Every structure is written in C-alpha cells, then in structure tokens.
Amino acid sequence: MASRCIVLLVAVLLSSLLVVSSSASSSPCTFPAIFNFGDSNSDTGGMAAAFATVSEPNGETFFGEPAGRYCDGRLVIDFIAQTVGLPFLSAYLDSVGTNFSHGANFATAGSTIRRQNTTFFQTGYSPFSLDAQSWQFAQFKSRSQLAYKKGVSYKDQLPPEEYFSQALYTFDIGQNDLTSxxxxxxxTEEVKQTIPDILNKFTDVIKSVYGLGGRYFWIHNTGPFGCLPYVLDRYPLRAPEVDSVGCGAPFNEVAQLFNAELNETVAQLREAFPRAVFTYVDVYTVKYSLISHAEKNGKTHQC
Known part of the structure; x- marks a missing residue:
C-alpha cells in the first residue's frame, strides 16, 4: 500500500516552503522538535520495527543500506528535519538506538486515517491508523514527562515539557484511505462519498493533538495516486480514462476532491483554533508537475 513519492525536488520545494511559511514572523524558523504522523511517505522505521525489516534496494542511494524507509534515499520528513537543524526522526516503535529528545515519528507504511476492518496480512494496510498514532503520541508525552519527574537516567533522550508546545507537528496521510x-x-463515486468521514476523523486527531499542546501544524495534501504504477497495474482503465501523462484520471480526480475538502478542513481549523498555525502544503501539484515534465526535470529518485 506504500505510495511512491518523488522525493528529490519535492523535498527542496517543501523545505523552502517551511522557511517561507514562517517569514511573516520576526523570529527565525526554529523548532526544538518535530512530531510526525503519516504513512509510507514519512515512515522512518515504524513498520520495519513492528513487522518485517525493509529490504534492499531501499536505502541504497543515501544510507548505503536499508534504513527503515520505503525509499532508496531520504524522505521529505528527513529534509524538513534537516532544514530546521534537527537530526532525522526516530520511529516511535523502534526500541533500538532511539533518541526522542528532538521529537518522534509515529508514521507507519500503509497507515490510514480511518481504521481498516482488515489485517495487515490480508491487505497490507497498517494497524496503526491515525487515531492509534495519536494515542501513541499521548502516551509518549505523559510517559516522557513522568520520566523527567522521576529523574531517570535516560531523560536526556526525551523532550522536555516545553517542547510539546513549541514543536512542529507534521501530517502526511490520507492516500491509503482512498486506495483502500x-x-x-x-x-469511484463510492470512494468520493467516504471523504467527509475521513476528514472528520482527521479533524478529531488534530483536536486531540491541539489539546495535548500542539500549536504548529504542517499538513500535506495527497499526491496523484492515479500515477502510481501499482494502482495502474491493479485497476486497468479504458483509454479515455488515461490522461496525456499516462495517469489514471478517475483516481486523480478523487485525490483532487480529497485535497479540496482537506484545504477547506484546514481553513475551518484555523477559525476554530486561532492560537495555532496551520500550513497546508500542496504536494499534489508538485508531484504531478514532476511526473508530467520528467524529461525537463531530469532524473529523480522514486520514493
């Protein structure tokens, strides 16, 4: 179920957006920590820790070996962390060599916003839906602060309480809800009808994270999944349903509808929580542009 994001140029653009989004403030764009929620687009080792190790050739371009990412190099979340001067995020589920002092990553490949009534072994969708990730975050916050109060020896591997209100909260999830x-x-029409409920569940999680101190939200829309090879291979289309780039128009139409309603949802969240900052990032347009102008853009890594 893992999507494939075109990372190299997307990462550069998103990192630039991260700097621009804070330009209205007199303070520099600095965050002491990042807490990430999502699917394979930002999974830095969660699914690998929970189930099977990610195999080669994943990781070969940058890490030289599999590094928990369903990608041959770095993910956008890696570039975002680098841009704000933080180390790469450790997966919350990874118990070996983890350092959570600068944040944690709750994303797992195959995750969805809504719970799936299937098992990972049946469909490949993660059991760690967005609400489960938010529960993990809530437990992480409470247990880390308890560790501080007890003065345990490993507290330097955990974020202090003030980081939770100063951190950047990133979300990259929703595509798997549509493909599911x-x-x-x-x-296609039935899939479209599920979008309001998907976004209601997404809103519930945002409210939960806000209640736990989150104030800076960075939200990606979903990419053109109608361009993904596994989608085109699994769901053959009639010739009129394939666009000039070779992507499945009905699938991308669903993605665009989801994104339009997600954008409206973010606008509503801004009104509901005026003390928070919400940045909506148009990943779809960037990815589709790279796909449709592949020769002009040169070689890009598929992740």
Missing amino acids: GYVSNMT
Missing part, C-alpha cells in the same frame, strides 16, 4: 476503497471494490 478501491481494494474494497468500491466505485
């Missing part, structure tokens, strides 16, 4: 509809044999 097709896996369940829904029609």
Whole structure:
C-alpha cells in the first residue's frame, strides 16, 4: 500500500516552503522538535520495527543500506528535519538506538486515517491508523514527562515539557484511505462519498493533538495516486480514462476532491483554533508537475 513519492525536488520545494511559511514572523524558523504522523511517505522505521525489516534496494542511494524507509534515499520528513537543524526522526516503535529528545515519528507504511476492518496480512494496510498514532503520541508525552519527574537516567533522550508546545507537528496521510476503497471494490463515486468521514476523523486527531499542546501544524495534501504504477497495474482503465501523462484520471480526480475538502478542513481549523498555525502544503501539484515534465526535470529518485 506504500505510495511512491518523488522525493528529490519535492523535498527542496517543501523545505523552502517551511522557511517561507514562517517569514511573516520576526523570529527565525526554529523548532526544538518535530512530531510526525503519516504513512509510507514519512515512515522512518515504524513498520520495519513492528513487522518485517525493509529490504534492499531501499536505502541504497543515501544510507548505503536499508534504513527503515520505503525509499532508496531520504524522505521529505528527513529534509524538513534537516532544514530546521534537527537530526532525522526516530520511529516511535523502534526500541533500538532511539533518541526522542528532538521529537518522534509515529508514521507507519500503509497507515490510514480511518481504521481498516482488515489485517495487515490480508491487505497490507497498517494497524496503526491515525487515531492509534495519536494515542501513541499521548502516551509518549505523559510517559516522557513522568520520566523527567522521576529523574531517570535516560531523560536526556526525551523532550522536555516545553517542547510539546513549541514543536512542529507534521501530517502526511490520507492516500491509503482512498486506495483502500478501491481494494474494497468500491466505485469511484463510492470512494468520493467516504471523504467527509475521513476528514472528520482527521479533524478529531488534530483536536486531540491541539489539546495535548500542539500549536504548529504542517499538513500535506495527497499526491496523484492515479500515477502510481501499482494502482495502474491493479485497476486497468479504458483509454479515455488515461490522461496525456499516462495517469489514471478517475483516481486523480478523487485525490483532487480529497485535497479540496482537506484545504477547506484546514481553513475551518484555523477559525476554530486561532492560537495555532496551520500550513497546508500542496504536494499534489508538485508531484504531478514532476511526473508530467520528467524529461525537463531530469532524473529523480522514486520514493
């Protein structure tokens, strides 16, 4: 279920956006920590720690070996961390060599916003849906602060309490909710009808994270999953349904509808929580542009 994001140029653009989004403030763009929620687009080792190790050729371009990412190099979340001067995020589920002092990554490959009524072994969708990730975050916060109060020896590996209100909260999830509809044999129209409920569940999690201190939210929309090879291979289309780039128009239409409603959802969150900062990032346009102008943009790594 893992999506494949075109990382190299996307990362440069998103890192630039991260700097621009804070330009209105007189203070520099600095965050002491990042807490990430998502799917394979930002999984830095969660699924590998929970189930099977990610195998080669993943990791070969940058790390020289598999590094928990379903990618041959770095993910966008890696570039974001680098841009704000932080180390790469450790997966919350990874118990070996973890340092959470600068944040934690709750993303796992195959994750969805809504819970799936299937097992990982049946469909490949992660059991760690977005609400489960938010529960992990809540437990991480409470247990880390308890460790501080007890003065345990490993407290320097955990973030202090003030970091939770100063941190950047990144979300890159939703694509698998859309593809799961097709896996369940829904029609395109039926998949579209699930979008309001998906976004209601997303809003519930944002409210929960806000209640736990989150104030700076960085939200990616979903990419053009109609361009993904596994989608085109699994769901053959009629010739009129394939666009000039070779992507599945019905699938991308669903992604665009989801993104339009997500954008509206973010606008509503801004009104509901005026003390928070919400940045909506248009990943779809960047990815589709790179795909449709592949020769002009040169070689990019598929991740």
